[in-house]
Amino acid sequence: MVKKREKRQQLQCVQARPPACPKCGCTDRTKKTSIVTREINGVTVEGQKFTKVQWNYANCKNCNQRYKFMEYLYPVSRTGEKG
Ligand SMILES: [Zn+2]
Numbered sequence: 001m002v003k004k005r006e007k008r009q010q011l012q013c014v015q016a017r018p019p020a021c022p023k024c025g026c027t028d029r030t031k032k033t034s035i036v037t038r039e040i041n042g043v044t045v046e047g048q049k050f051t052k053v054q055w056n057y058a059n060c061k062n063c064n065q066r067y068k069f070m071e072y073l074y075p076v077s078r079t080g081e082k083g
Contacts, residue, residue: 011073014048018069026062033057035068042072050074 020027035055043049050072059066 010076011052012076013071014050014074015044015046015072016069017072018067021060021063021065022067023065024060024063026060028061029058029069030061031057031059037073044072048072048074 021029033056035057037052037054039051040053041049041051052073054071054073055068056071057066057068
């Protein structure tokens, strides 16, 4: 038996760009499809660190417009860890 020891990094989105539908401004998205994820380290204009950038496609819940957006991801810090 080989145990899979895969480190699952939980990521949270610190910023999305554009943050809303370019057509109607609705932030509710549906059918998100990830295209590519790149390991890019940086800081958003709000000062949020990110370690990954993901390109996605999604449909707007309001007007059903399909559009591309980027998500800046940062691993969720574990509980008990303070920095
Ligand atoms: Zn829309």
